Amino acid sequence: MATDPPRRQVAPTAQRRWRSLHMPAPLYAALVLAAFLGTIQLAQIAGFWSTSGKITLDGAPVEVTGADPAEVKGWMTISDVLGAYGLTQDELYTHYQIPADLPTSAALKDIEAIAPEFSVTDLRVWLAERAAQP
Amino acid sequence: MSTKPAAARNRNRLAALWGTQSLRRITQFGFLAMIVAGVVRHTLSEDSTSPEAVCPFGGLETLYSYFTTGGTISHTHLSNLVLLGAVVLLTLLARGAFCGWICPFGTIQEWVNSLSRWLQARIKPLGRAARALRRAARRPIFGTIDRVLSYGRYVVLATIIGGTVAYGSMVFRDYDPWSALISVAEFELTAGAVILGVVLLASLVVERPWCRYACPLGATIGLVGRLSPMRIQREDSACTGCTLCTHRCPMGIDVAASSEITDMRCISCLQCVDSCVHPEALDLRLSIPLTTK
Incomplete structure (x- = not known):
């Protein structure tokens, strides 16, 4: 006589606490x-x-003010930072060993690939330290 | 020769289009297409939206910074926070649906695995090797290893959150396979690119390896999903114990051994429900709190 295949042990249905609807x-x-x-x-x-970090919540373009180094972003150019924070090109290029032939129109994020010493995070810290000096 | 009339066949095709898996795949394809279009646009013009701006995990990484300083960390924007909110709301309503229905990285892993299965069916030695591998993987020790490795998601999540809070930057970015994938046009060999390669290779033999063992967003969704009233229920009286549901689960959950699928790994893909030969045995249900039976 044929018998049914053995049934796998399955967990019994638990008592449901709440009503439920089919979805x-x-x-x-x-x-x-x-x-x-x-x-x-x-x-x-x-x-x-x-x-984008280039536009404020009101839709106005973000501009570097020079008031807070935390505002410095990778898309900003070298000249943006030089102008806003009263730096000379020579100071910045010497501090981070940036090749002198790099134009100041380059974005900060592009410097990272050229000058190993440079990072936007480190630049923020350096600018904050400079601002704190009397 | 088919005995079915053409009209009946067309009706069946139409019904299949409205089937759960068809709807899921259409949804997955739509979101992946949007991301691919975004990546292409950003590659052609840097002024267009970066695909990183639409990653919900970026929202979680920047959340601490947003609440403590009012700003977002580098490479994240308000859009990341909004997407995180959307994922949390979706998870509260529909459990792991983001992973199973929307996440483009999950979709890619699924497609790679489907491609592997397609090749296994056509190249006989490959098929034999894959079957042998699957047989070996049924040993209890591999079940235990799978279970232990699945906690890796929480380790990755805790490491990223701790690191981001401590350093105020995206500490995971260099190791993130998704970030490597959307930056593929840069042709950089980063740690993330290596991890991406490993994940794609592993997807040939394991379903959704990143989702199973390392995804920090999946870990977050698993935790939040505990609060969701949506769940798959199994009726023991209707279940034949065939375990098709367990074998079909891409996350390795033993569906047949549970009465309610509340496992934090569940991605709500509903493949277990679709595979069940008795529609009344497995069902997606919405619990209505405070209404006693």
């Missing part, structure tokens, strides 16, 4: 898209959205 796949997909894209859309409508 159809299309509704689940719609929920996933609505929750994710809806949050992004709401943030954009509220103005809480920026994908």
Whole structure:
């Protein structure tokens, strides 16, 4: 006589604490898209959205003021920093051993590949130390 | 010769398009296409949005800085914080859906694994080797290793959060395979590029290796997902114990041995539900708190 194959040991159904509803796949997909894209859309409508450090929350272009070294970003140029923080090109280039032929129109983030001593983080620290000196 | 009329076949195709896995793959493809378009645009013009600006994990890395200084750390913006919020909300509502339905890196790993299976079906020696590997992987010791390695996600998460708070910069960026992938046009051999290569190679034999063992965002989603009312429930009375669901799970969860799938590794891909031959045995359900049975 044929017998049924042995049944694998499975966990018994636990007592459920709360009622639950079946969730159809299309509704689940719609929920996933609505929750994710809806949050992004709401943030954009509220103005809480920026994908670049070059623009402020109000949509105005960010400019280096020279007041706080923390504002220095990798996309800023050497000349931006020289002008705002009262540095000479020679001071900066000597301190970080930057090749003299590098134009001051270069972005700070591009210096990292040329001068191993340089990093934007280190530049911020150096500028803050200079500002703290009497 | 097929005995099915053409109209019935077309109806079946239409029904399959609305099937869970079709919807999931269409969603995954859409988000991956958006990221690829962003990477191409940014490669052609540096003034366009960097793909890094739309990474939710960047939001988690910059969260401490945002609350303590009001600013974001380098390479992160408000968009990263918004995306983190979107992922948290999505996780509270739909558990691991970000990983299973949206994350482009998860999609790429899935595709690499699918390609591997496609090749295994056509190249016989490869298929035999893969079957032998799968048989060996069923040994209990590999189950234990898989379980232990899955905690690696939390180690990576804690290291990144601790490092970011301590140094105020993205300490993980150089090791991040996703960052390496979206910067692939720079052709730099970084630690992240090496990890990316290892992940893609491992994807040929293991489903979603990065998601399983190292993803810090997946670890965060797993923790937040504990609060979600959405869960897959298994009815013992309808279950035949065939374990198809367990074998289909890309995260290695023993679905057949649970009555509710609340495992923090679950990515809500619903492949277990789709593989079940008895629709009433496994079901995606939304619990309604404070309504007793």
